[in-house]
Amino acid sequence: MEGCINTEKDVDKLIIKFDTYKKQTFQTFEHLVQHIEKLKEDIQNEADFQNSKSQHTVIAQANKKLKSHGQKLSSQHKDLHSSVSRIGKTVDRNFDMECGSINMHEILPDHAHHTLFNQAICEHFYRQGSVSIAESIAKDANLQINDKWRQPFVEMNDIISGLQNKMVEPALEWCARNREQLHKEKSDLEFKLHRLKFIELIKKGPSHQHFALQYSRHFQQFAPVQCKEIQQLMGCFLFVKQGLSNSPYCDMLSDDIWAEICMDFLHDACRVTGMSVDSPLTTSFSAGCQALPALLAIKSVIEQRQCSGALSNNDELPIDIDLDACQHYHSVFACPILRQQTTVKNPPLRLVCGHVISRDALTKLVSGSKVKCPYCPVEQSPNDAKEVFF
Ligand SMILES: [Zn+2]
Structure with a gap:
């Protein structure tokens, strides 16, 4: 992590240098163009210019000026080159190049392993909602993606992007289809979605009070479990006239609840469909990042002591690797x-x-x-x- 921060700092400095150079170049060009335009005007206005003694001096001066500015810009550009190459050195200094020595052939010895690896990458992008990237990978890697396998990811992402645009209907429809499983999982997702819709109506003020009241009928089915929450929501009616933002219920108006419902939906949808919330690739990658420093350290010790046999057993590591509790599966x-x-x-x-x-x-x-x-x-x-x- 420290390596990333250090590299980022140097990259930021370089970006500032590039921006300054760009600005300076534009200013210089503008200044030179103005100067030449002025000279052109002078030549046109001065009928006798050609015979003027000063003509050589003026043109020579202009030429000198252009040359000197050109040289200045070119030397500044050279400085940028050295700054760019410094980034490469920062990367070398901050990251262990040993990771590059990992033998991919040993990890992915045959076509079947390659396919599994590509499938994991593809699934990761489906999960992230980057459907077009996932489909390109599937095409390039010649993966046979079963529509049945792909569908839940696409649907989940469509619903989440709907929720991001404050559209609850697709999510509610999904809940209705999966009500039985959600009930088994003791999920309150459906109630939360109705609550959001209710809040959106009631916050529109007295003109929508009637619609909010009508919508509140949806809460009836949740009364046995969500009684207290429903009472609170009904309390909102007392403050419709004066505005909910000046009421004890102002917290309900925060846009954060939309971000929360996206997470809630993802969580519950994964549970119902039997998928983990984080993609296996993300999990493996973060576990690998945690384990790598210790593994590289032990590798160099093994190499120094020339006991390379200690790493040859594929199923067992020569040391214990402590991962965070969230990585314990x-x-x-x-x-x-x-x-x-x-x-x-x-x-x-x-x-x-x-x-x-x-x-x-x-x-x-x-x-x-x-x-x-x-x-x-x-x-x-x-x-x-x-x-x-x-
Ligand atoms: Zn026994």
């Missing part, structure tokens, strides 16, 4: 027998008795065609053990 399972963290190749298995051990431990415990649970100890067939996914 999956519980880890350590096998109680082998005291090792389970991996994809050595997953946790649930025995018939309910005890969970790693596959390697189970293989070691098998005797003949039976295995005895090391805890209870129920005898069972190792084939009955089921893989557990955390």
Whole structure:
């Protein structure tokens, strides 16, 4: 982060220099054009100019002036070059170029991995609402985007851009279609949307009081849960004449509630459709940014001590990486027998008795065609053990 701030500072300085240069160049050109125009006028007015002794001097002076200004501008332009190249040095100084040594071929060894990676990028842009970028990526990377997969993203983004323009109808329609799931998730999104519409009506003053009252009927269905909120909204009617901005309800008029409803919608829509609010790419990227300094440090230690084997195990890092709590998604399972963290190749298995051990431990415990649970100890067939996914 510090590297970004330092680079940004230098880039800002350069932008100021460019702006100043641009301004100066325009001023100089304007001044020179005026000067030449004046000279032209003088020549036209002075009938005898051609024979005048001063003609050489005047033209030579003008020539000298043009040349000197041209040289000044060109040397200033050269200075800009050195400032631009200084940015490159700032980048080198502030960022670790080691990251460039990551072997993409090892990370994405085959076509299938490449496709998954492109799909993650594509999905990220769909989520961000940049549908045209996502579609271009899909086309360039030759991704087969299923319409069924794409549709929820496009719809969600349409609804959010509607909400950004204070249009609640598409969102309400979506809520009506997904009412059952929203109810299961104990979401108050539909109520909040009706509340927004009500506030928009009532803040228009006495002329819209009647419409607001009529609209308030929508709150009936929410009465058992949102009773207190509805009472507050009804209180607004007392202040219609004097204006809500001078009432205890003035907070409701803030435009912030529109930004909040966009976030609420995104959150609830993701929950209902079974998607995470942040795109997996954003999450992986921010986790990677947090982990990278420690990984680069350990890499240089390993290189110095020449024990490169420590990094060769793909499933395990040689050090613990502490990520923020918001980056904690999956519980880890350590096998109680082998005291090792389970991996994809050595997953946790649930025995018939309910005890969970790693596959390697189970293989070691098998005797003949039976295995005895090391805890209870129920005898069972190792084939009955089921893989557990955390
Ligand atoms: Zn057991």
